[in-house]
Amino acid sequence: MNTARxxxxxxxxxxxxAxxxxxxxxxxxxxxIESVGEAGARALK
Structure with a gap:
């Protein structure tokens, strides 16, 4: 097998x-991102 191949x-x-x-x-x-959103929702309750 050659190098190019x-x-x-x-x-x-x-x-x-990749x-x-x-x-x-x-x-x-x-x-x-989901965990940040859930934490924000808990903080607003």
Missing amino acids: KLLIAALLGGLL PLGACNTVKGVGRD
């Missing part, structure tokens, strides 16, 4: 795996 495969795998890591980050931010 190895680089292409590595780039494709990286491109496919969004999976970002999903956890986005989900975590969503949870943080």
Whole structure:
């Protein structure tokens, strides 16, 4: 297998795996925002 083909495969795998890591980050931010909203709602009661 030549070097160009190895680089292409590595780039494709990286491109496919990168969004999976970002999903956890986005989900975590969503949870943080939700908890702030719940705390605000409790404070207003």
